[in-house]
Amino acid sequence: MVALFKNDQAAYRPLFSPPRSLSAKFLTLLAVFSVLYVTHSFLPSSLKPSLSVSSSRTRGTCPPRSYAAGKWVPQPPPPTTHQNMTQLSDVYEFLGLEGCASSREVYWHLGADHGQLWDRFPGVSSWRWQPPDDCRVRNMNTASIIRDLVEQGGWLLIGDSVTENHFFSLSCLLYPHVRATPDYVQNPYFDRAWPQNLYLDPSSPLVSQLSFPPGFDIETTPLVTFRRIDLLFEPAALDALYRSLHPNSPLVAENASLFSDEATWNLSPAEYVKLFTAPLPRANYATMVVSTGGHWTTTLFAGLKDPELPKDGIQNVVDFFGEAMEAWAREVQSLLDEAEKRERKAAQSGSAGAARGHQRAPRQVVVRAYLPGHEDCHDHRKPLTEYKPGRWGWYNWNQIGDFNHAFETVLESRKYPDIHFLPIDRPALLRPDAHSAGDCLHIMTGAGVLEGWTHYVWHYVTVELPGRVR
Numbered sequence: 001m002v003a004l005f006k007n008d009q010a011a012y013r014p015l016f017s018p019p020r021s022l023s024a025k026f027l028t029l030l031a032v033f034s035v036l037y038v039t040h041s042f043l044p045s046s047l048k049p050s051l052s053v054s055s056s057r058t059r060g061t062c063p064p065r066s067y068a069a070g071k072w073v074p075q076p077p078p079p080t081t082h083q084n085m086t087q088l089s090d091v092y093e094f095l096g097l098e099g100c101a102s103s104r105e106v107y108w109h110l111g112a113d114h115g116q117l118w119d120r121f122p123g124v125s126s127w128r129w130q131p132p133d134d135c136r137v138r139n140m141n142t143a144s145i146i147r148d149l150v151e152q153g154g155w156l157l158i159g160d161s162v163t164e165n166h167f168f169s170l171s172c173l174l175y176p177h178v179r180a181t182p183d184y185v186q187n188p189y190f191d192r193a194w195p196q197n198l199y200l201d202p203s204s205p206l207v208s209q210l211s212f213p214p215g216f217d218i219e220t221t222p223l224v225t226f227r228r229i230d231l232l233f234e235p236a237a238l239d240a241l242y243r244s245l246h247p248n249s250p251l252v253a254e255n256a257s258l259f260s261d262e263a264t265w266n267l268s269p270a271e272y273v274k275l276f277t278a279p280l281p282r283a284n285y286a287t288m289v290v291s292t293g294g295h296w297t298t299t300l301f302a303g304l305k306d307p308e309l310p311k312d313g314i315q316n317v318v319d320f321f322g323e324a325m326e327a328w329a330r331e332v333q334s335l336l337d338e339a340e341k342r343e344r345k346a347a348q349s350g351s352a353g354a355a356r357g358h359q360r361a362p363r364q365v366v367v368r369a370y371l372p373g374h375e376d377c378h379d380h381r382k383p384l385t386e387y388k389p390g391r392w393g394w395y396n397w398n399q400i401g402d403f404n405h406a407f408e409t410v411l412e413s414r415k416y417p418d419i420h421f422l423p424i425d426r427p428a429l430l431r432p433d434a435h436s437a438g439d440c441l442h443i444m445t446g447a448g449v450l451e452g453w454t455h456y457v458w459h460y461v462t463v464e465l466p467g468r469v470r
Contacts, residue, residue, distance in 0.1 A: 066282060074126060080093045084121075102171035102196065108437070138463060142174060155286075158289065160295060162370070164387045178199060197384040220282070221280060264295055287461045318402045321406055326410045351358050367421045377438075
């Protein structure tokens with residue numbers, strides 16, 4: 001704040017010290033506004049009136065669409081002592097990584113598990129995303145990210161295996177200051193549903209520089225957690241939702257399920273919002289990062305499949321997706337409001353569950369736009385300048401934009417003030433060269449795409465969102 005006002009020429013006056021010439025009427029008006037403000041501050045989110053004339057969202061310095069309007073520009077590759085990759089471990093040097101805390105499928109995440117694609121190093125890590133000139137984004141700094149994760153609140157990542165890509169990238173970006181669990185070297189048989197966590201490493205030199213919230217435990221309070229949740233709902237809940245919305249459907253008449261026997265991993269919103277809002281020392285989350293779309297196919301949603309329609313009736317799935325995300329947003333916002341009420345009550349009563357003096361940032365949910373794959377990804381060695389849908393329309397990839405639009409439309413409503421859609425998929429759309437070596441959907445760590453998600457989400461929740469404490 002000093003930097004913002006250091007050039008002001010006006011003499012200092014305390015913020016709420018009125019000039020002697022103010023009338024009694026003005027002072028009365030000021031008092032009324034003060035009462036309104038205090039009342040607004042203590043209402044649950046669902047009951048808060050908008051104090052903004054134009055919008056319930058505060059416009060920041062770089063909104064997500066502005067950020068996504070940038071371009072990929074060349075940058076010098078990471079310094080290396082090798083001209084070519086000759087062994088798997090060389091990949092850290094070629095990606096400019098000191099190491100990674102996560103031990104799950106390491107070389108798959110690093111895009112190095114297929115030797116025939118080693119020729120893309122170091123070119124794949126020789127690009128950076130450049131937002132437009134008028135889009136000011138915080139400079140990404142590992143120490144600053146860790147400070148915010150500790151002091152303002154951690155991240156809970158909810159999504160499928162692409163979100164797991166994001167978690168792994170974070171484990172590299174924050175290394176060596178974090179440690180990861182589980183240890184997949186000692187026990188590689190953990191189910192995909194098992195939570196993965198990043199904790200502050202007690203040996204990090206950053207420990208002595210941080211202000212820990214009361215109750216924070218380095219050993220047990222995670223900075224980041226990933227939960228594998230493909231659909232955001234359990235399948236039984238989606239079946240029930242469909243029946244309630246479409247009671248005259250032939251599917252309902254046959255008492256059939258929407259789903260095939262294709263495997264997915266899921267939890268109910270009540271379960272993961274309970275984790276998100278858990279108190280210290282179990283949790284200290286302030287941001288839940290959500291993404292879904294990849295598993296919403298006519299293969300999984302076999303009950304909505306119709307061979308007589310284009311792409312086997314994928315539009316049926318898109319339509320139901322929009323209905324489901326409306327129900328999801330309604331439930332999640334309600335759960336957040338209930339948690340806020342409980343915490344306020346605990347704080348007023350001085351119970352042990354309230355962290356005295358802790359100014360954790362308000363909890364927010366950000367929904368990252370999902371992304372399609374690129375059908376010919378391994379033929380590319382540099383970014384595109386323009387995205388084009390796939391020629392063959394694999395899976396539901398050419399409809400991912402429709403899924404994103406449906407989710408974004410739901411979240412435009414003022415009914416969900418703590419849930420925000422981030423349409424930041426364009427950087428990934430322009431990077432067919434950044435996919436993992438084994439398929440053309442997942443994204444490798446170190447190419448700049450996943451790291452860009454971290455960079456922008458961190459910027460968004462600390463700068464763009466209103467009411468954040470920094």
